[in-house]
Amino acid sequence: MLILSCTALIFMGALSPPQDPEQRTPRALMIFIDGFVPAAIASTDTPTLDRLMQKGAWSLRARAESTTISGSGWSTFHTGVHWDKHGIPDNNFATPKTDKYPSILKLLKQKQPDAVTACAQSWKPIQKFLVAPAEPSHSGFYDYYQFNKDYFDERSCDDLCVTYLQPLLGREPLDLTIMMFGELDGVGHLDGNRHYHAGDPDYQRMLHMVDTRLGRLIASIESRPSYASEDWLIAITADHAGSQRGGHGRNIPEHREMPMILSGGTLVPGEIWPPPSAVDLVPTVLSHLGIKPDPAWGLDGRTLATSATKKPITAIGINLIYNGGGEEDRPFNGFVGQPDASIAGWEDPGWMSLIAYGAEGFLPVFNYPNASVGRGFFAANDTKNGARMEQTIDLTPIKDAFIQGCNFKLSALLGNRGPDGDSLRVHLTFLNDREERLETAELQTLTKGQRRGATCMRYAQALGLVPPDAVSVRVTVETPRRGGTHGGFADNIVLILQN
Template sequence: MSRGMSRRSVLATAAAASVAAVGSLATATTAHAAPPTLPDGTSKDKVLVVGIDGLRHDVIAAASAPHLKAMMANGTYGTSLLYANPMAATSSGPGWSTISTGVWPDKHGVKDNSFAGKNYTRYPGFLARLAQVRPQLSTYAAVDWKPLDAQGTVTAGADAKLVLDGDRDGYTGHDATIAADTESILRNQNPDVVFAYLGQVDIVGHNLGAASAQYRQAIDVIDGYLGRLLAAIKARPTYATERWTVIVATDHGHTNAGGHGGSTIEERRTFVLAQGPGIAAGATPGDTRLVDVAATVFKQLGIAPDPAWGLDGKPIQERSTDPFEALYPALAGRVDETGIPAGVLGWTHTAPSGWSVINSAMGTGGVAEWRGWSFATDEFWSRSQRDQSRELNVRSRGIFAVADSDEWDDKASSGPFDSTLVTPAYAVGGKSTVTLDFTTLYRQEGSQSARVLASWNGGTPTLVRSYTSDVISQPQSLGLSVPAGATSVSFRFHYTGANNWYWVIDGVKITAS
């Protein structure tokens, strides 16, 4: 949660006291009615989603966290980075909306904790979607950040819910209550889908910082709750005949000093961790995104999403077929980008097999990493310069191609930035149409140009599409008629600039019919 609102008005001294008392509070619960009675479940495929607010994944290693670490060993653990403004703040409203709906903020409309502009009617949360398409499922949600209920972000569509007020009463006791009630329901009832939200890690992050010992201690408390939920599932008398998937995710990170909402790497850190049928053990894919939670829930329940839902996510076990993903072994550390930590391996000029880069018209000098088309990760490229919309490259996954004349010109150079990325030749003989699909992030400035061209049978490239205005991380689909006598086609992405902006290409797919 971002605490410009009521959620983070807790005093640092109170947070410190609550964490110091964690040994007793980890098992204490706030007085309330008994857990609700859910409808009897109807599915052998079952899903538990545990949402931990403000858990910076790179701090988990320094905590004890045995249950999180066991899930990493037994499941798939994908880390990634969030957007930043102007798409949305790295706050809880946008983060949990992204997790729940399976789409990015430019679709669900939530940009901050005011929830102004929310579009849950068009993009409902996964529990609300399940109520529409599989109403016979038994579903439960428990939250102690009240907006997740009041705004309809998470609890909408649930058969039963527990809503507590951590802002008013404190999150330590309410998290314990959520853990106890969810444990009881998992052990003694027959739910099909459960969402349990836990907020105290974020509170400690706000008040004491992600670098504090208390933050690591709070992670251990929540990890203990996770362990109890996992044990409750395994203790079910029908466990042997059920197929359980457990997903853990967070909505944003934290600075070392405490706080989030901005564009630093630490604030943008998120992860999705899942174990269950069909999910590889010990996998750490580079192409996971926060939008993948909802898609994974649907996949594990045997539900094929309707394309009309407009999901941006994919199941966590499905790997990208993008040719750029083969470049991980070639990734290198910084050369001229001295502001990027030396240990971050995230760029290369090596093109995938069959691809090429033409730099014959490229100027000399400049920043080595960005001389002509490069291939990079979000972790590396978005560190090159904050707050210039590189953080908005949300629909790229893993490794992508980027031509960045702005960063290239940050070191002495002469001549223009003029570079062409060339695909392999694809067979189109006997076909009538060919379609080029890709995702792009493009920022226009001045006289720069960005053109897509097609070369039939190796001939002179012809223009397919020019970009003359910003395109902020959107899928593109360009259809062409196959000329008479054409047996092959290759495409070119030609970018020119002079200390202007950049062009990102990812997810290239070519089909002929």
């Protein structure tokens, strides 16, 4: 809830010491909150989180792993790679690859062997496969399942973790500290997931407790004798969100969109756009600590909040579609045993994914007529229910150009795999200020007969006039609900307006 108490203003005000950040020692506190529903920040008394957001860079639509389950989410938080790399798509930990993709605790020590690290958390598999192999300088483990009979009593694994870290944060020269909260998810799951909702009193009560405990950690940091000469980054995210009755575990926005909050350092404050991915936290924290990621680590994310972010400008003569080639994210090696991408900059409610050129059984690597391709292409991962993504572009900054008459050109590379008969279309709709449909245009994949059964892509385009009363344009990439393996491919989607 964005209402600040006086105490919150006092202690959080100290998060930005006046000394030049470049002259201060960088340190970081990474906070993990299991099952964090983003809307609950507004509905709950959370003065600590509120102040961090007001001073920091943030998103309430950060993209979790497609499995939206703790095993994959906790592991991605530590490793900075998607689950096809770290090998933990679920809670079984059957084939972990954390020897090749270890925790950030270990990555830091590879570059800075004398770094002082600490971690406190409550889940045995994470301790076994990620924390213990990293050999942190300080490690507090309190088994979640020894404390989950009553989440609100004094026997709390989360509280014990915080109590363990408080004196360390107050006195030790910690370079990187990780605290993982687990009990909010537990409360959400109570009574058949009845409490997994931002408006639920028990969920709000537990989130308030998490916020208070986070405040205790920050108060310990501020009490450090050396605090004025240090530059602290507080980095917060989750493994998934959740929904009432449904819990979590589905590849839907209610489960996949989660908070990410970064406060401190030289980060540019404000909402992060496009919404970041779970894999972005590790490279961002490493960058703050002065570490340039080793390419051999294979990290999947990008460093966040190094400059102001907002939706791209709208102008005549440029491509108005953001990330029309899918180059903002790493593509995957097919569908089976692979994550489903959440496409940066697009409204992607689920199952529109990114596939790498050269993936077995898909498209080979080569350049196509009229366009050169990047690492991957868009493909539908679920045609039984249909797959869709879209983005809406505000045209009001260039509306005066429509008075003189304005043309549009929509183009894309479209294709499909040899024997598959499913299709994909790119649909354009101009809208007026009442959200009424005006002009439309559409590009569609060739049929199996037109392709003669070949696996291929073709360049397609549509031309037309922009309606003079258009104030926005919506571009949708979708597949019909027909069943089959997938619904076709798309790449290099471009929309240009010209006088």
